[in-house]
Amino acid sequence: MxxxxxxxxxxxxxxxxxxxxDNPVYRLVEHLLVGLTLGYSLVVTxxxxxxxxxxxxxxxxxxxxxxxxxxxxxxxxxxxRRLGGWSQIPLAIVVGAGAGVxxxxxxxxxxxxxxxxxxxxxxxxNGIVILVGxxxxxxxxxxxxxxxxIWGGITRGGRYFMMIFFGATFAxxxxxxxxxxxxxxxxxxxxxxxxx
Amino acid sequence: MxxxxxxxxxxxxxxxxxxxxxxxxxxxxxxxTQEVFDAIEALDSGSVVMIxxxxxxxxxxxxxxxxAAITDHCFRRGIPxxxxxxxxxxxxxxxxxxxxxxxxxxxxxxxxxxxxxxRPQYTAAILGMGESIAGVFAxxxxxxxxxxxxxxxxxxxxxxxxxxxxxxxxxxxTYWVEFxxxxxxxxxxxxxxxxxxxxxxxxxxxxxxxxxxxxxxGAAEYEQLLNAPGAGTRGMSAQSAAHGLIALLVVxxxxxxxxxxxxxxxxx
Numbered sequence: 001m002x003x004x005x006x007x008x009x010x011x012x013x014x015x016x017x018x019x020x021x022d023n024p025v026y027r028l029v030e031h032l033l034v035g036l037t038l039g040y041s042l043v044v045t046x047x048x049x050x051x052x053x054x055x056x057x058x059x060x061x062x063x064x065x066x067x068x069x070x071x072x073x074x075x076x077x078x079x080x081r082r083l084g085g086w087s088q089i090p091l092a093i094v095v096g097a098g099a100g101v102x103x104x105x106x107x108x109x110x111x112x113x114x115x116x117x118x119x120x121x122x123x124x125x126n127g128i129v130i131l132v133g134x135x136x137x138x139x140x141x142x143x144x145x146x147x148x149x150i151w152g153g154i155t156r157g158g159r160y161f162m163m164i165f166f167g168a169t170f171a172x173x174x175x176x177x178x179x180x181x182x183x184x185x186x187x188x189x190x191x192x193x194x195x196x
Numbered sequence: 197m198x199x200x201x202x203x204x205x206x207x208x209x210x211x212x213x214x215x216x217x218x219x220x221x222x223x224x225x226x227x228x229t230q231e232v233f234d235a236i237e238a239l240d241s242g243s244v245v246m247i248x249x250x251x252x253x254x255x256x257x258x259x260x261x262x263x264a265a266i267t268d269h270c271f272r273r274g275i276p277x278x279x280x281x282x283x284x285x286x287x288x289x290x291x292x293x294x295x296x297x298x299x300x301x302x303x304x305x306x307x308x309x310x311x312x313x314x315r316p317q318y319t320a321a322i323l324g325m326g327e328s329i330a331g332v333f334a335x336x337x338x339x340x341x342x343x344x345x346x347x348x349x350x351x352x353x354x355x356x357x358x359x360x361x362x363x364x365x366x367x368x369x370t371y372w373v374e375f376x377x378x379x380x381x382x383x384x385x386x387x388x389x390x391x392x393x394x395x396x397x398x399x400x401x402x403x404x405x406x407x408x409x410x411x412x413x414g415a416a417e418y419e420q421l422l423n424a425p426g427a428g429t430r431g432m433s434a435q436s437a438a439h440g441l442i443a444l445l446v447v448x449x450x451x452x453x454x455x456x457x458x459x460x461x462x463x464x
Contacts, residue, residue, distance in 0.1 A: 019201065019204045020201065037253075037285065040284070040285065040288075041284040041285065044284040044287050044288075044314050045284060045314075045316060048284075048287070048313050048314045048315070048337075049314075049315070049316060052334065052335060052339075053334075098319065101319055101320075101323065101375075102319065102374070105374040105375055105378055105379060106374055108374075108378050109370075109373050109374040109377070109378040109399075109404060110370075110374070113378070113402055113404060114398060114402055116402075117398075117401060117402030117403065118402075121401070121402075130401070165394060168394050169391075169394045172390045172391050172392075172393050172394060172411075173390075173391045174439075174442060175390040175391070175411055175412075175413070175435065175439070176255075176258060176389050176390040176391035176411065177391075178207075178211070178434075178435050178438045178439070179257055179258035179389070179390065179411060179412050179431060179435065180254070180255070180257055180258065181207070181208075181211055181438070182211055182215070182257065182412070182431045182434045182435060182438070183256070183257020183258065183260075183431070184257070185208065185211050185212050185215060185434070186215060186257070186427075186430070186431070186434075189212060189215055189216065190215075195216060196215060196216065196218075
């Protein structure tokens, strides 16, 4: 039972103390976690990106590296009322380039390929269920027509499909959260106390 | 009525009890896990697999066993692994995991595995590697220039990568599909935390993902296929105990609610 493991175990128990109710120990460890995460991300970014991709090239006389560095620095001008307008330039580049790059890829991967697979896959029972589910769910979100009669039956079907999806997603969420609990208990019982 | 604190204690007892008793339950292999296993099994030893650790440190208990099982499979088959991270938090976790599994398998850094480290702006990083991996990662995580590493010299673009595996706890595999699969035809596998499964099943059904392996269940299945029980198999027993308890509590809660309603109707 090393000091390192004991510190980790105490911090784990401090976080779980929230289950009994909010308390200062929990809040202290929560702030510690947020601070550490932010600090770690900052160090990784500086070490992996800023130093090798901006500072080192500048040191080697590659002045082109100054352009992204200056644009990045301009983002911080938002904090100054008089100079805040300059931050719009890097923001516009990020939004414009981001949208330009993402839109065609998104339309292809999320819409066209998915639509093709939905329609062409309707040759098996699973495929037919998926096709019916997609049509009924989309119908549910057509609000320009009253959900009555046959149309109402289709939209009710869409609602059931969504409820099944939400139920499955929630069950998977429970599964994920349990995995985190198991990981911590495995650490406490095994690594720390040596019972496993 | 059972209070929430009682539920917490019962869950801790169920999970802790299953871990202490080392209860083993039979686990079937789901088709998607089998497909991931088969995809790696079908690669020849000259192929290179890229594993991207696209997760936060908090999800390590769940995605760690997945990454470990897949890495073990690659090393067992003599397939070199190129690691990287598109979330800053996954950077050290991925490096640590690959290093430990490589040491256990007797694999050498530079020849059998390399770790590229972290790049922000995942869209640019994924797209950029389609043009030039060295253009995005001029040096590895340890600061070595990529051309000084034998494995680094072998991988120029996605053309040299047989399979990309995104070990993720969020939506990062979506971007791998959009920018590496759709644009460059790169085969992608998602090793996910269970909470993300329903979001990615449509991509798997449409053939945009070569396979999905998810959660403790996926890790346990994979370990079974490797015939090497590990953290996933241990966790699965505890998870089954927790799920059994939750199912019992849900049924018990509904029975209580039904009895309350009936009592109130009688009182009226």
